[in-house]
Amino acid sequence: MSGGTYYVPATSRWPVLGSVALGIMMFGIGMQLVYDASSVIMLVGLVGILSVMGFWFRDVVRESRGGLYDTQMDRSFRWGMGWFIFSEVMFFAAFFGALFYIRTFAVPWLGGEGEKGVSALLWPDFVPQWPLMNPPGDAVVGPRGTFSPWQLPLVNTLILVTSSITLTVAHEALKEGHRKVCRNWLTGTVLLGLCFILIQGLEYYEAYAHYGITLEAGIFGATFFILTGFHGVHVIVGTIILAVILVRVHQGHFAKENHFAFEAASWYWHFVDVVWIGLFIFVYVI
Amino acid sequence: MAPKLPPTHPLEHSVTTVAGSQAPAHHAPPRGILRWLLTTNHKEIGSLYLIFSLIMFFIGGIFALVIRAELFQPGLQLVNPEFFNQMTTMHGLIMVFAAVMPAFTGLANWMIPLQIGAPDMALPRLNNFSFWLLPVAFTLLLSTLFMPGGGPNFGWTFYAPLSTTYAPPSTTFFILALHIAGISSILGAINIIATILNMRAPGMRMMDMPLFVWTWLITAFLLIAVMPVLAGVITMMLMDINFGTSFFSAAGGGDPVLFQHLFWFFGHPEVYIMILPAFGIVSVIIPTFARKPLFGYPSMVYATASIALLSFMVWAHHMFVVGLPLAAELFFMYSTMLIAVPTGVKIFNWITTLFRGSISFESPMLFSLAFVVLFTIGGFSGLMLAISPADFQYHDTYFVVAHFHYVLVPGAVFAIMAAAYYWLPKWTGHYPNERLAQWHFWLSVIGVNLTFFPMHFAGLAGMPRRIPDYALQFADFNMLSSIGAFLFGFSQLLFVLVVVLCVRGGKKAPAQAWEGAWDLEWTVPSPAPLHTFETPPDFKRPTL
Secondary structure, rough: OOOEEEEOOEOHHHHHHHHHHHHHHHHHHHHHHHHHHOOHHHHHHHHHHHHHHHHHHHHHHHHHOOOOOOHHHHHHHHHHHHHHHHHHHHHHHHHHHHHHHHHHHHHHHHHOOOOOHHHHHHOOOOOOOOOOOOOOOOOOOOOOOOOOOOOOOHHHHHHHHHHHHHHHHHHHHHHHHHHHHHHHHHHHHHHHHHHHHHHHHHHHHHHHHHOOOOOOOHHHHHHHHHHHHHHHHHHHHHHHHHHHHHHHHHHOOOOOOOOOOHHHHHHHHHHHHHHHHHHHHHHOOO | OOOOOOOOOOOOOOOEOOOOOOOOOOOOOOOHHHHHHEOOOOHHHHHHHHHHHHHHHHHHHHHHHHHHHHHHOOOOOOOHHHHHHHHHHHHHHHHHHHHHHHOOOOOHHHHHHHHOOOOOOOOHHHHHHHHHHHHHHHHHHHHHHOOOOOOOOHHHHHHHHOOOOOOOOHHHHHHHHHHHHHHHHHHHHHHHHHHHHHHOOOOHHHOOOHHHHHHHHHHHHHHHHHHHHHHHHHHHHHHHHHHHOOOOHHOOOOOOOHHHHHHHHHHHHHHHHHHHHHHHHHHHOOOOOOOOOOOOOOHHHHHHHHHHHHHOHHHHOOOOOOOOOHEEEEEEHHHHHHHHHHEEEHHHHHHHHHEEEEOOOOOOHHHHHHHHHHHHHHHHHHHHOOOOHHHHHHOEHHHHHHHHHHHHHHHHHHHHHHHHHHHHHHHHOOOOOHHHHHHOOOOOOOOHHHHHHHHHHHHHHHOOOOOOOOOHHHHHHHHHHHHHHHOOOOHHHHHHHHHHHHHOOEEEOOOOOOOOOOOOHHHOOOOOOOOOOOOOOOOOOOOO
């Protein structure tokens, strides 16, 4: 039995404010996309969400440091984070599933393969291939070229795998109580994350400027950008999370045996890393 | 029978503090509207969910009555076809995402902590966030009806390219609203799983949990597994509409059928998300009023888990006529038929629980019994639809409409009604007015069958779904359906009356409001005080 108590917060204003802020942001996105309104509404919503997250996490950090959480609470956080990451896995699974379906079924069928390949009647000259350089419709201009996986993508793979290792070293140091060592390795991890984002940005620039790989360039561009794009967003979020954790390590928030925020951040980072391995194999190499 | 195992529990447990570090326990909650906006209490949030769901049930119901009023006679009478399409779409979306799902989540909020002896949900603030996302999401969704070009008009399944290339401009808002609702569902489900796995009273093993808790655990797993897929597919729609991608456009190398695969990979488990908690409710109510323990408790748990796992392997039975390869037709036909096995186990167990029971017919029991009979009808028509060559005839006819309304209205909705009547004494401290409740029940049963049974015949005779006008030979069936729909719709006002009367007064209920009920929620006073089980109860396996 733990000597502590299960903490049920009395009231909080952050959840309802967060809901309203999210609604404002979504409304703003819609107004901008549909009616070409300015981005002000969306930005107000976004700033609202970020502020609410800041205040909400501040409360949680205070409660945690105030000793209000016990081991049962700790397990609630662990289950919560674990299942959240599972939901993220399924989010990416939808995009990977779409990629596999397109490559295995849709594109060959467009070329007339299979018993139901009637769509070949629409575009009899279409030759199926992957990456799809020649979308069947005349209005869609395909990419001019594709990346070699062994240049920037390989560099990014090495960076992200290394960052997972440095993060683990930092975690081990924290468990041993070496806060400075932990801080240094964690700083390295954040820097590697920034490098990844920078290189990914460079690659996007190359894609648009030299390779003609764009969102409009048919299904190859679409799958490429939705997979790498959402992964990139997750790297950015993960880097921000790790930066916050770095500040908290610096301030001495974490004990040797009690630092779930650190662990949750590292679970998230490793998850993002694993998704990249899948991306590297299925988007770039194969 | 004494419990064979000592009540040891592998997890440590704790007493609970309510309130912040500086505030005293049980300080006065904020008054007025703020109390509801800021609450972290599972009972208050549960009530919010249930009230929201009831309001949305009526809004979705009004949409349904617009449809049935137009279809009362052949020809175009009341609305133009464009608006009719918006009504069928919005009726489906509102009933699925804003009425049925929040009702079950509300019941989960109220009852799961009470049934497992927990002080609250595992993550109370997240719980509040999950709820308040819903009014935001559905305000945004309903507002699309007033936008230029009207609201979504492509059916609740929003197949591409109807929902992309040919969609009204408001579709982007529809997508964003659905994103918010999806976030709410995922966070709610995470909270429910964490609560069930981590907050059970000492001594309560997984296999001691009431079946409502079990079915919700599995439902929450389904939600976390498939809501992100829905988020993914609507994101692709958003990209196709606004950023020129070609996910669902063959001209760019994409495929409209890809949309259907992704949608139904979400959509079929979604169907079970709406029925598994109903199974749990019925599995709790039938033993109470048969005054016998549930027959085959472990097999109920395994059957629920089997249904959930199978639900990931059957999605393409919604797409038999889309041009699937023969192997896919066969695979999805047989996998779909397999679902009849665990479902049959459940029906068998409910009937066997009733066998030689000492049965009484209070309103919760009436709704539960109607559930068993009428849901089974919906199950059988589902089996007919599962037969791929037969489905070629039934596809997109009113037979399909009859089928899924039989599993959703006398299925899911009746279970929600049963749950409300069953737990109202615990929520309000008063029994619902039994006479009015019985009127509500019989009018609902007659209304439901009058509405949906003729649809089988209309569908078999070839009437397509989602049309505002139809050939003359379907006139009689449609008139009957419309009369039934109005009867069913208006008799739901009786339900509101019963609930309001019950909140205001009525026969006082003791802690154990029903003679045969012995789950943990019946050990706390009626009405349940705001905070319960702050010290975990010592769970004793019932000795029956």
